[in-house]
Amino acid sequence: MNEILDIVALVLVLIGALLCLTAAIGLLRFHDVPTRLHAATKPQVLGFILICIAVALALRAWPVVAFLVPVVVIQLATAPLSAHMVGRQAYRNGTIDERSLLVDELAEARRTPPAAGG
Structure with a gap:
């Protein structure tokens, strides 16, 4: 049974490493911010x-699981938040190609001056 768990762990590490590698390649290859955000968050997480x-x-130890569960939960919580903040700032800076957006929910807020409450 131990050998089977070791093989499963080896396969999971290999698949996880390949996903992280594709995330890194996507960050280098993609041209705009939204596609880079997808590459940075989804396969990496x-x-x-x-x-x-x-x-x-x-490792087959409960203390390891107790340590890894909060780490995974924090990663699941912070990756979408950071991607949202990067995307929002890219939109405000004008580095997103607005022609590629299907729906622009922030267009009205962009036209309103900040002092006007928008």
């Missing part, structure tokens, strides 16, 4: 979770 599961399987 999934790869990180798979690696944490692999570590828990390889």
